Amino acid sequence: MNHYEVLGVEPGSEGSVIKRAYLDAARRYHPDYHADADEAARREVADRMQAVNEAWQVLGDPASRAAYDRAMALSTDPGVARRAAREPGGPAVPAGKGWTPRAGDDGWMEDFDAWASERDEPPPDVPRSASRGVVTVLPVGLFVAAIVSVFVGVAVGARALLALGVALVIVSAGLFVLLPMFEMARSNRRP
Secondary structure (H helix, E strand, C coil), X not given: CCHHHHHCCCCCCCHHHHHHHHHXXXXXXXXXXXXXXXXXXXXXXXXXXXXXXXXXXXXXXXXXXXXXXXXXXXXXXXXXXXXHHHCCCCCCCCCCCCCCCCCCCCHHHHHHHHHHHCCCCCCCCCCCCHHHHHHHHHHHHHHHHHHHXXXXXXXXXXXXXXXXXXHHHHHHHHHHHHHHHHHHHHHHHCC
């Protein structure tokens, strides 16, 4: 039994007719009007009232009613399913088993196999040699030596220490710039 049959109206009825049918059915099946009936009759009336309320909840709202009408049309006429799939608000995909590749259309599987065999893990680190560790720390050591040389040169008044400090600052600055470039070039050569 569909919602229209529960309220006793035709599917093409206007909203006012449906509302009047709902109010009549609600008065007829309301549990308060059947309080003196036996238990089985009260249960039957309560079930009927629940069906009336559900029907009104769907048919009383124009958007819900339109969706219900589309669903009813889909269930009774298979040709409507194709038309409803093209209409806005209709089902996005007609009923069926879903996507199936065409015969012989398995070229994508080769790409998938290549993709699935790739790994996102980085290559293992190559152990650092001791000389490479010294080269990494060398610019910092030269900069510290330059600062010490400048302070001592100023304190003692020795121009040679000041000149040495300035030369060390220039060399350490150059190494700060050049060593990362050498390291990037080395990492690009690694397999």
